[in-house]
Every structure is written in structure tokens, then in C-alpha cells.
Amino acid sequence: xxxxxxxxxxxxxxxxxxxxxxxxxxxxxxxxxxxxxxxxxxxxxxxxxxxxxxxxxxxxxxxxxxxxxxxxxxxxxxxxxxxxxxxxxxxxxxxxxxxxxxxxxxxxxxxxxxxxxxxxxxxxxxxxxxxxxxxxxxxxxxxxxxxxxxxxxxxxxxxxxxxxxxxxxxxxxxxxxxxxxxxxxxxxxxxxxxxxxxxxxxxx
Numbered sequence: 315x316x317x318x319x320x321x322x323x324x325x326x327x328x329x330x331x332x333x334x335x336x337x338x339x340x341x342x343x344x345x346x347x348x349x350x351x352x353x354x355x356x357x358x359x360x361x362x363x364x365x366x367x368x369x370x371x372x373x374x375x376x377x378x379x380x381x382x383x384x385x386x387x388x389x390x391x392x393x394x395x396x397x398x399x400x401x402x403x404x405x406x407x408x409x410x411x412x413x414x415x416x417x418x419x420x421x422x423x424x425x426x427x428x429x430x431x432x433x434x435x436x437x438x439x440x441x442x443x444x445x446x447x448x449x450x451x452x453x454x455x456x457x458x459x460x461x462x463x464x465x466x467x468x469x470x471x472x473x474x475x476x477x478x479x480x481x482x483x484x485x486x487x488x489x490x491x492x493x494x495x496x497x498x499x500x501x502x503x504x505x506x507x508x509x510x511x512x513x514x515x516x517x518x
Contacts, residue, residue, distance in 0.1 A: 340368035374409055377446035385443065385463050389433035396469075398508075400424040401437040402492055404514045410481050411448035419477030419493070421445075422516040424504050426469040432462075451477050451496050459498035470501030472512045 342366035348363065350353040355364070367456045402422040410417050423443045425432075459473040474497045482489055502508050 348460040408445040415480040417479040455496040470503040472503040
């Protein structure tokens with residue numbers, strides 16, 4: 315399936331997607347949007363809204379301006395440890411690229427080291443980098459797993475993402491209690507025994 319997507323390499327400085335502190339063109343776009351939905355962008359309660367929204371979107375899309383090599387390279391350590399490492403229940407918020415509505419939940423990340431480990435906080439930061447972009451949950455799950463596999467070169471990586479999507483809750487089918495679960499299992503995690511150990515440990 316050919317899917318149009320934004321490509322950001324780990325070496326990208328983010329300049330292509332750079333956004334000035336005041337949001338660049340965004341305030342004007344938001345002002346036009348307010349008018350298009352029938353509001354008066356000049357009324358008191360909305361006068362500062364375009365600037366506020368632009369500032370919020372700069373934060374929501376900060377992942378485009380992060381450099382993954384810079385984020386990870388100073389946090390790789392040689393440690394004689396070869397058992398599973400799990401960082402579970404990492405909260406995240408992202409924006410669905412189809413409706414620009416939030417999806418949010420928890421991400422569980424595990425890997426089996428092969429000579430090197432990564433600082434635990436960097437695992438959470440990696441989740442932030444990929445969640446603070448326009449996303450689909452499936453792609454985000456794979457990007458987190460593949461990045462760890464390439465940068466850390468462990469025996470294997472497992473990622474599970476559990477999320478609720480406002481595009482299903484606020485509109486469309488309007489199902490309030492549904493949850494989407496995606497996984498990406500690489501290397502040793504494709505072994506059934508390792509997979510089951512990982513899935514059991516993230517439930518506890």
C-alpha cells in the first residue's frame with residue numbers, strides 16, 4: 315500500500331518543519347478557520363486564540379525538530395547484562411493524521427541487550443519524539459521499535475502501544491470505551507517464549 319507520509323531521518327535538523335516561536339503562518343490560518351466555522355475571530359474570547367493555538371501546535375509537533383542521534387548517543391552504556399529490560403506504562407499523547415484529533419495512552423518498550431544498554435529516561439524520550447508528530451498508531455509503534463533496533467543493536471525489541479482515539483470517541487462511531495492495541499516485535503521477540511514473557515510482564 316502506498317501511503318503518503320512525512321519522512322524525518324535521525325539526521326534531519328528539523329529545519330524543513332521549523333516553526334517560529336509565534337507560529338509563523340499558523341495564527342492567520344487559525345483565524346481563517348475560526349471564521350470558516352461561523353465564529354467571529356475578532357470577539358474578545360477569540361482575539362488571542364490564534365496565537366495560543368499556534369504555540370500549542372509547536373509543542374504538539376516538537377518531534378519533527380528532535381534529532382534522534384543527539385538524543386541517544388550520549389546515553390548508550392557498555393553493561394554486562396543480557397536479560398530483558400522493560401520500560402512500561404509510558405504515557406503519551408499524539409495527533410491522528412487523518413482528523414488532527416488526539417489519541418493517547420500507554421507505550422511499553424522492551425529490549426534484550428547485546429553489550430550495551432540505554433538510559434531508561436531516553437526510552438521515554440524516544441516515545442515522545444515519535445508521538446509528537448502527526449501519526450497513526452501502527453506506524454508510531456514500528457518507528458519506536460525499529461529505531462531502538464538500529465541504534466542499540468540489541469538481540470531484539472518489543473513495543474506495545476495501547477491507545478484511545480478521539481476520532482472514534484467524538485465523531486464517527488462514537489465508541490467511548492474502545493482501545494486500539496498495536497505491537498512490533500523484532501529479533502528475539504519473535505520467539506514465542508520471549509514474546510509471552512514480555513506480554514505477561516507488561517500486564518503486571
